[in-house]
Amino acid sequence: xxxxxxxxxxxxxxxxxxxxxxxxxxxxxxxxxxxxxxxxxxxxxxxxxxxxxxxxxxxxxxxxxxxxxxxxxxxxxxxxxxxxxxxxxxxxxxxxxxxxxxxxxxxxxxxxxxxxxxxxxxxxxxxxxxxxxxxxxxxxxxxx
Amino acid sequence: xxxxxxxxxxxxxxxxxxxxxxxxxxxxxxxxxxxxxxxxxxxxxxxxxxxxxxxxxxxxxxxxxxxxxxxxxxxxxxxxxxxxxxxxxxxxxxxxxxxxxxxxxxxxxxxxxxxxxxxxxxxxxxxxxxxxxxxxxxxxxxxxxxxxxxxxxxxxxxxxxxxxxxxxxxxxxxxxxxxxxxxxxxxxxxxxxxxxxxxxxxxxxxxxxxxxxxxxxxxxxxxxxxxxxxxxxxxxxxxxxxxxxxxxxxxxxxxxxxxxxxxxxxxxxxxxxxxxxxxxxxxxxxxxxxxxxxxxxxxxxxxxxxxxxxxxxxxxxxxxxxxxxxxxxxxxxxxxxxxxxxxxxxxxxxxxxxxxxxxxxxxxxxxxxxxxxxxxxxxxxxxxxxxxxxxxxxxxxxxxxxxxxxxxxxxxxxxxxxxxxxxxxxxxxxxxxxxxxxxxxxxxx
Numbered sequence: 001x002x003x004x005x006x007x008x009x010x011x012x013x014x015x016x017x018x019x020x021x022x023x024x025x026x027x028x029x030x031x032x033x034x035x036x037x038x039x040x041x042x043x044x045x046x047x048x049x050x051x052x053x054x055x056x057x058x059x060x061x062x063x064x065x066x067x068x069x070x071x072x073x074x075x076x077x078x079x080x081x082x083x084x085x086x087x088x089x090x091x092x093x094x095x096x097x098x099x100x101x102x103x104x105x106x107x108x109x110x111x112x113x114x115x116x117x118x119x120x121x122x123x124x125x126x127x128x129x130x131x132x133x134x135x136x137x138x139x140x141x142x143x144x
Numbered sequence: 145x146x147x148x149x150x151x152x153x154x155x156x157x158x159x160x161x162x163x164x165x166x167x168x169x170x171x172x173x174x175x176x177x178x179x180x181x182x183x184x185x186x187x188x189x190x191x192x193x194x195x196x197x198x199x200x201x202x203x204x205x206x207x208x209x210x211x212x213x214x215x216x217x218x219x220x221x222x223x224x225x226x227x228x229x230x231x232x233x234x235x236x237x238x239x240x241x242x243x244x245x246x247x248x249x250x251x252x253x254x255x256x257x258x259x260x261x262x263x264x265x266x267x268x269x270x271x272x273x274x275x276x277x278x279x280x281x282x283x284x285x286x287x288x289x290x291x292x293x294x295x296x297x298x299x300x301x302x303x304x305x306x307x308x309x310x311x312x313x314x315x316x317x318x319x320x321x322x323x324x325x326x327x328x329x330x331x332x333x334x335x336x337x338x339x340x341x342x343x344x345x346x347x348x349x350x351x352x353x354x355x356x357x358x359x360x361x362x363x364x365x366x367x368x369x370x371x372x373x374x375x376x377x378x379x380x381x382x383x384x385x386x387x388x389x390x391x392x393x394x395x396x397x398x399x400x401x402x403x404x405x406x407x408x409x410x411x412x413x414x415x416x417x418x419x420x421x422x423x424x425x426x427x428x429x430x431x432x433x434x435x436x437x438x439x440x441x442x443x444x445x446x447x448x449x450x451x452x453x454x455x456x457x458x459x460x461x462x463x464x465x466x467x468x469x470x471x472x473x474x475x476x477x478x479x480x481x482x483x484x485x486x487x488x489x490x491x492x493x494x495x496x497x498x499x500x501x502x503x504x505x506x507x508x509x510x511x512x513x514x515x516x517x518x519x520x521x522x523x524x525x526x527x528x529x530x531x532x533x534x535x536x537x538x539x540x541x542x543x544x545x546x547x548x549x550x551x552x553x554x555x556x557x558x559x560x561x562x563x564x565x566x567x568x569x570x571x572x573x574x575x576x577x578x579x580x581x582x583x584x585x586x587x588x589x
Contacts, residue, residue: 076376077435077437077439078377079498080481080485080486081375083375
């Protein structure tokens with residue numbers, strides 16, 4: 001939770017000047033859209049998806065990633081050769097939503113991806129400047 | 145290997161000359177024996193491709209899988225031609241005590257007696273009358289000549305140039321394999337004459353390949369990043385399939401070495417199965433007790449160690465000693481592949497020496513302890529030609545030492561020559577990139 005708060009603070013601080021620039025350039029509010037990037041335990045993916053659908057989330061992107069945090073790695077032994085595997089498999093979810101939905105999405109991910117054990121992951125929220133649906137050319141919120 | 149029929153071989157010509165009425169007792173091709181030996185030949189070929197190819201390819205990193213499989217596959221083809229041209233002749237014709245002659249150069253003369261039973265060492269004191277045609281004998285032995293150098297490739301995995309391997313294998317097959325096969329298995333060979341027992345290749349195949357592998361590992365040096373980089377096997381399920389194919393194929397290797405479908409083949413098959421199971425369990429429990437987890441790689445490595453150790457003993461020992469040989473091999477090879485290697489610091493990548501060299505030595509020596517006479521009995525030796533005891537054990541030790549010295553020294557010299565001609569090792573950059581792309585222009589995805 002603390003990590004999320006720090007990430008949020010960091011992002012809102014740096015994006016202030018960008019918002020001014022974007023507002024003058026396009027007349028739109030860049031902060032209308034948020035990218036919510038969550039790193040979670042792989043087996044929690046279905047729970048998270050089920051929690052997000054009722055909120056009106058129209059789509060999300062999932063990647064299989066590896067990384068390390070506070071969770072300890074594993075030791076593999078092959079005929080006496082020991083390898084400490086520090087990078088553990090995680091799933092990264094990226095979902096872009098209107099700013100009004102962002103808090104609800106973050107809350108839903110926290111609830112559905114939570115086990116209480118070290119290694120549950122983190123959530124980052126980032127401003128999105130622009131979005132386009134490739135098929136139709138629809139822009140920003142209409143493209144989500 | 146062939147001693148049981150020696151008395152018959154010596155008696156048969158005399159009978160034919162003096163008593164023509166018994167001509168129907170002359171050796172004939174036995175269809176049952178021939179059928180089993182045809183089958184065994186195919187089984188032993190299956191051990192190399194795909195058995196060993198999968199076993200080794202599963203244990204290397206993803207960037208060298210194809211290169212590793214290519215080594216087994218190419219060796220199969222190379223040694224086939226080498227064996228046809230001169231290898232078979234140098235190994236199994238009479239020649240001297242140390243090497244055969246060139247009377248079967250390019251398999252010369254095989255056509256003349258193509259449908260006759262084959263007498264190994266014809267015209268010599270220890271001639272062995274077989275009930276199969278020479279084509280089948282030559283082919284069966286060819287599959288042994290193929291798998292032996294293929295076993296060595298585990299020691300230099302991930303770093304040897306393909307060109308160097310091709311030259312090395314051709315020279316090694318002719319200069320190392322054929323002479324040792326002659327010493328042990330040709331009736332004129334000096335180790336066989338001395339009384340060393342090697343039913344299916346503990347010395348000729350496994351100690352030979354094992355020590356050659358160790359020398360390769362020492363001469364080529366460690367893989368780049370050894371001890372630092374993660375060199376975990378990329379896909380152990382391939383290795384499990386490979387080890388299982390080796391196990392099944394080994395029935396051709398050991399039971400086939402009876403050169404007939406008979407009681408001895410049956411006993412060889414039984415002890416092969418029992419020793420293999422014992423060794424796999426021994427490695428598994430030893431690992432479980434000392435490292436905390438019973439690994440899949442450990443179980444299949446133990447099985448191969450058991451197969452190796454029972455190879456010289458099958459056909460000479462009974463099931464009880466077979467189980468003991470397996471358990472000893474499982475525990476000792478576990479130690480040699482997991483501790484000895486790291487203590488001494490050489491990079492025998494896939495443990496060609498730790499499993500085949502050490503397992504072969506255990507099997508060869510314990511054959512001298514446990515040989516059960518009646519299995520090798522003949523008319524002149526009703527109590528058996530090979531009987532476990534100090535005398536037999538000393539013969540076994542001589543065979544082990546002779547194999548270690550000849551194979552070790554000659555492998556070293558051949559490697560040095562090949563290094564001068566084409567260079568042994570890929571560049572650092574190529575090794576980092578991986579042999580699949582660098583040597584073969586392909587990769588798995």
